[in-house]
Amino acid sequence: MEFYEAVESGEDVYLVLEYIDWETLQTVLALRGRLTPGEVVPILAAVAEALAFAHEKNVIHRDLKPGNIVAGPRNFVKVMDFGIARHFGADAADIQEVEVIGTPPYMAPEQHAGVTTPLSDIYSFGVKAYTLVTGRLPFAGPSSLYYSQKMEGDYPRLPAGLPPGLRELIDSCLMFEPGKRPPDAASLLRLLSK
Numbered sequence: 001m002e003f004y005e006a007v008e009s010g011e012d013v014y015l016v017l018e019y020i021d022w023e024t025l026q027t028v029l030a031l032r033g034r035l036t037p038g039e040v041v042p043i044l045a046a047v048a049e050a051l052a053f054a055h056e057k058n059v060i061h062r063d064l065k066p067g068n069i070v071a072g073p074r075n076f077v078k079v080m081d082f083g084i085a086r087h088f089g090a091d092a093a094d095i096q097e098v099e100v101i102g103t104p105p106y107m108a109p110e111q112h113a114g115v116t117t118p119l120s121d122i123y124s125f126g127v128k129a130y131t132l133v134t135g136r137l138p139f140a141g142p143s144s145l146y147y148s149q150k151m152e153g154d155y156p157r158l159p160a161g162l163p164p165g166l167r168e169l170i171d172s173c174l175m176f177e178p179g180k181r182p183p184d185a186a187s188l189l190r191l192l193s194k
Contacts, residue, residue: 020078025066025132034135037163043069044129044169045192046077051125052185054079055118058088062116064124065106066131088118105137109176118185119178125188126173126181133166134159138174165194 002018025043028035035043047069054061061068061079068081102111108123110116130138138156156174158167169191175181182188 020070020072020080022070022072022078025069025071025128028071029066029131029135035132037133037161037166040129040132041163041166041192042075043071043077043132044125044166045189046075047079047125047128048185048188048192050077050079051121052189055121055185060088060116060118061121061124062111063102063106064121064128065103066128067103069128105139108178110178117178119181119183122173122181122185122188123175123178125185126170129166129170129173130156130158133162133170163194165191168194 004016004018007014007016047064051061051064063081064079068079070078070080072078102124104112106124106127108116108120111120111123127138134156158170162170169182169188172180172182172191173188182191
């Protein structure tokens with residue numbers, strides 16, 4: 001989204017951003033159920049580019065989900081809602097959270113434990129990708145405690161017929177251990193090009 005200005009009022013800061021009248025991917029999923037791999041790959045590539053840019057600027061989104069991504073004409077995609085994003089040091093050290101923030105089904109296991117890194121966004125990217133191609137969440141449960149306890153060893157199945165690169169991308173992003181995920185958003189683009 002294009003940034004126009006920041007306005008300070010007392011201790012509050014307000015951002016003036018571009019107005020976009022497009023559908024979120026959450027709305028598209030609600031209307032259609034799921035998207036085809038041919039539709040998903042360019043959307044994921046655009047989101048991976050945005051994520052790579054954010055991480056390059058030392059920003060972790062922390063709430064990457066279909067409701068925070070809008071799609072416009074000709075596969076033009078924008079990532080929105082950096083309201084709970086965090087700046088991290090150049091060494092990408094773990095951010096210890098005082099309060100667990102995010103949308104539980106899209107949060108990485110370590111986020112549920114109060115630790116956030118750029119690899120947490122990679123996990124959320126995988127949940128979003130899975131949701132776009134299947135129309136459902138990989139793990140479904142009633143609370144964040146469910147997600148943090150249930151995810152390890154409980155792997156979701158992907159539909160047959162996915163392109164190999166897309167399948168590998170989703171599989172690797174959804175790894176429980178952060179070190180087993182793609183190391184950065186640029187790696188996501190390489191997997192999508194397979």
